[in-house]
Amino acid sequence: MTDVGIISYGAYIPRFRIKTEDIAKTWGKDPETIKNGLGIIEKSVPSPDEDVATISVEAARAAILRCNINPQDIGAIYVGSESHPYAVKPTGTIVGEAIGATPILQVADYEFACKAGTAAIQTCMALVKSDMVEYGLAIGADTSQAAPGDALEYAASAGGAGFIIGKEKIIAKINETCSYTTDTPDFWRREGKKYPAHGGRFTGTPAYFKHITSNAKNLMEIMNTKPEHYDYAIFHQPNGKFPVTVAKMLGFTAEQGKQGLLCPYIGNTYSGATMVGLASVLDVAKPGDRIFLTSYGSGAGSDAFDITVTDEIKKLKRENAPLISQMIKNKEYVDYATYAKYRDLLVLE
């Protein structure tokens, strides 16, 4: 079986932040209760001139800067998001032009709530494994929207990451991937509507927890592994609490989850969530490190990956693009009024 894995990676987190306490105060809620209940301190806010296309391009360009591949050799680009700039007209073609991968290129955009990016990784793996393309670029990015005053407002943020998948000079081998999918309507957004809706507490046990635990257990069974075989565990992070709880449920420690848990500092970047978590881990990973990643997308499904970091990672020029830790520190706060202006909560006629 041919080895397939990550050749390079890049990520982008917008600079602006809004504190949980500023959102809470706006809606008359107690800041400490919300902060502690959700485990989120602040979240990223995209500038009015940023969207999923610009975030995807920045992430893709970062990935290219770190390695030596010729963008013309990228044969496929898949961008997963639930806030693509257009309902019809792909984000992937904008990325393709901006990195010089066009025109011999296949492209499509994906939607599967927060796991559209990991679905893109699986697609690229298959295209590479079957020799249909030399390299595939999988991106997960979002500038997700939440209705003002809704509980989701504290978490819905912006960011994304991209992974170049290939066969040669793999920095992180994807040993296996599996998915677990059912029709579970826990969270959705109707066509033409601005904000999503959700089933309240229904989004917990029968949705997030069921799919992640079932899928994770399935992957460990296939790989004949236990949580202690992994150095890092990354879970989908809709808030700062769920991923910690599910990790515990599966037998992973808080230490294993720490590097890949960014929600407390940047919120939930939806299709970018586990992808950005993986980028954060790759920023510090050493050869031999083993990574367990399980994404979750409402609707519902989970993609899990068993990844081993190789010696090649030492040759990757990680310093050629900003690390997640650097992007988290590079921030400027906005107040709720500015946030509302930037996020189109104020309707301009």
Add this chain to the structure above:
Amino acid sequence: MRDVTIIGIGLTQFGELWDKSFRQLIAEAGASAILDAGISGKDIDAMYVGSMSSGRFVGQEHVGALVADVSGFSHMHIPSTRVEGACASGGLAVRQGYLSIASGINDIVIVGGIEKMNDVGGVSATETLATASDQEWEAFFGATFPGLYAMIAKRHMYEYGTTKKQLAQVAVKNHANGALNPNAQYKKPITLEYAMNATIVADPLGLMDCSPISDGAASIVLCAADIAKKYTEKSIKIIGSGQGSDTLALHARRDICTLDATVHAGKMAYKQAKITPKQINIAEVHDCFTIAEICAIEDLGFVKKGEGGKAVENKITTLDGSLPVNTSGGLKSKGHPVGATGVAQIVEITQQLRGEAGKRQVKDARIGLTHNVGGSGATCVVHILEVA
């Protein structure tokens, strides 16, 4: 090459003229000029009209023909041409008229400049003015027209130490002059404090550093010098005419603080007139923004590059200074109906040289200069006038 003189002038009120349409304004200016010249319509060989953007302001192109029509010349089938060079449209129309007589083709020509800017909203007017800049590589990226001149100002301040106070002094001077001009849009003086504290438009330029949106028209009758005496004793001779172009985008210029098109046009005009800048008694320069006047007096050779701010501060260019600049009130106070401005500058200098400038009269004005610019300096037209 024949000598050309100005034998008649006409000017409407400049301002927010709700009661007057595009057609009414140009007809009024033209009629005044013809009466002033003492000619008959039949005497006119051709017509030149300067209008920057009649299409976007009043939805009307083909204004060469339109203006001939409203002037009552269509049945005589007079050749009529619309000339465009952004805010230099008026000055270019003057030069085209001048060249047609100097070359011997025409004997008498009427030149008009017109812009009706208030029939569209402010946002739309601003977008239209921005078409004078590079749409693909400046405006598209969010550079506004005041923004371009603000960048000139910032660099000028960086290289030469020009101050915000000196910019404001240009506005104060021009408003003081405009207060004496019955046709001016703004007839009130302003204080230095008021000018310096005005709302910021594009740092460092504030509202008082920017010329307004205006309606208005101006017209002149040009006549071959050898037949001028038939019509008037007070003709004014055009002794020099110059024109220059430069890159459309400010960022592509040789030197951001120098409008090379002005330098080129000025040199051409001085050479033809066989004079030096020192011999100019009075000038109407293109102060679309206060910094533009400072650059203009440098680029026309009145002061050294970088000394424009100091010259204003030292009151060299006030009404009673050694070189009065913009005695009409300039674009800032008189108003700037873009297509009309270049022609209106000729009207002001002509009045001054004739001794008809009333309270704004500069003593012993014998040689005057007009300076009209398009965009951020991509077009420039300079004319030098002398008492005949």
Add this chain to the structure above:
Amino acid sequence: MKSDVARFWRAIPQRYNLIGNQCGSCEKIFFPPRETCPECRRKSIGKMKDYKLNGKGKIVTYTIIHVGPEDFEKQIPYPIAIIKLDEGPCITAQIVDCKPKDVKINMKVESTFRKIQQDGDIGAIYYGYKFKPRNELVPNKEKKKH
């Protein structure tokens, strides 16, 4: 909806990737690309070659726009600058990721990919270059030409 899509599409190589060109005769680099070189004129006809600029430069002059076009309303006040790129040409662009008061003449900047304008709610979205302060966090960044 204004439908300027063809005009925008034609400029994508420039707006997304800073593709200028170089005179085959005198090797001067231009952005945006030109049909002929103003120095060499006739000698450059048919000899202009595509050239990708690296997006690094420094600010020559700037202003802070307080009254701007409709599409830029949410970003007011924003800095606009003339930037001299390393290869020689100057361009006009918005400065981002920087407080207006921190923009300075001679500041080192590098290009980034952002939304520039959009044609209302129905028309197309136009992307292009803006410039941000040169990233001191990644001093070894090199862009390769292919």
